[in-house]
Amino acid sequence: MSDAISAPRAQACPLSEGDREDRYKKSGGQPLLEFGEEPNPYAGYVQTPALLALQTPRTGAAGEPSFLIMTQVMELLFKLVYTEAKLVRDHLEADRLSEALWTLRRTHQAMGVLAGTWDVLASLSPAEYNEFRDDLGEGSGFQSPMYRQLEFILGNKSKSMLRPHQGEPSAHDNLARTLAEPSIYDAAVRFLSRREFPIPDYCVERDWAEPRARDDEIIQVWRMIYDDPARHHELHRLAEALVDLAYLFGRWRFSHLLTVERIIGGRVGTGGTSGVGWLRKAADHRFFDELWTVRSVG
Numbered sequence: 001m002s003d004a005i006s007a008p009r010a011q012a013c014p015l016s017e018g019d020r021e022d023r024y025k026k027s028g029g030q031p032l033l034e035f036g037e038e039p040n041p042y043a044g045y046v047q048t049p050a051l052l053a054l055q056t057p058r059t060g061a062a063g064e065p066s067f068l069i070m071t072q073v074m075e076l077l078f079k080l081v082y083t084e085a086k087l088v089r090d091h092l093e094a095d096r097l098s099e100a101l102w103t104l105r106r107t108h109q110a111m112g113v114l115a116g117t118w119d120v121l122a123s124l125s126p127a128e129y130n131e132f133r134d135d136l137g138e139g140s141g142f143q144s145p146m147y148r149q150l151e152f153i154l155g156n157k158s159k160s161m162l163r164p165h166q167g168e169p170s171a172h173d174n175l176a177r178t179l180a181e182p183s184i185y186d187a188a189v190r191f192l193s194r195r196e197f198p199i200p201d202y203c204v205e206r207d208w209a210e211p212r213a214r215d216d217e218i219i220q221v222w223r224m225i226y227d228d229p230a231r232h233h234e235l236h237r238l239a240e241a242l243v244d245l246a247y248l249f250g251r252w253r254f255s256h257l258l259t260v261e262r263i264i265g266g267r268v269g270t271g272g273t274s275g276v277g278w279l280r281k282a283a284d285h286r287f288f289d290e291l292w293t294v295r296s297v298g
């Protein structure tokens, strides 16, 4: 599994603005239709032959293409949101606050699309889902490598969550690396420390693979920022942009929960949990907990 967007590939046949103008004149404004024996340039860029060969349902059930394709769409969107969040983390670590805020804008849009993907699956009836559920065996989204990668970069760290990936060394290595690095929130806190806010040392350097408990001193720092948003304009924007991201992630979790409740009711999950009860607890988790807590600390 590749955890990030791969290094750029050489462009098959680059075109300059001048080349495009010439082509336009030759084609008389009609779309280009002839590309010889090669896959056309769109197929070459998007890699449609490989991409569109990946939808291989296990049954002939009418609802399974929706389930499989939407699952693959979500996996790609996990990858996109992870990629953007990692970039935000790297900008913050390098003191590029404006760039971090700009990238968060795009991250929110991708996360919003992800949160909206449940509408398709929510239209599956229990009977339609049951037609292919047995064929999923013990498979569950809980085992998704990109979802876990995203949880780790956002700060929900857990060493035990590496275990389902032991059989896939590249996924395991990527996850282990992200687990051991500062999350986007750790980077925000370290950034505040470099801006001379009183951040405790144990939040600036620590074992990043360990989850960190809610910290009153950090909450007090956010309180200073929320108390005077005009003075701390950009930091206040950063805080609220992080909350936007956590809010959208919460919407993804709630919509998953509602969709699952609608489809399987009180049945147990394919991945071994109680199902809806377990998901309800998972939906209680908030990324950047201190930013939620600061709202009620006066």
Ligand code: HEM
Pocket (backbone or CB within 6 Å): 067, 070, 071, 074, 075, 121, 139, 140, 141, 142, 143, 144, 147, 256, 259, 260, 263, 264, 268, 269, 270, 271, 272, 273, 274, 275, 276, 278, 279, 282
């Ligand atoms: C529509 C049918 C679906 C049902 C009935 C369902 C059900 C469940 C259940 C019961 C769990 C808890 C673990 C378990 O026992 O399996 C779970 C976890 C999870 N599911 Fe789904 N799910 C569905 C679709 C999806 C899709 C399409 C995705 C996208 C990849 C997904 C992603 C996840 C993730 C990431 C978790 C783990 C969440 C966490 O660790 O907090 N699920 N799902």
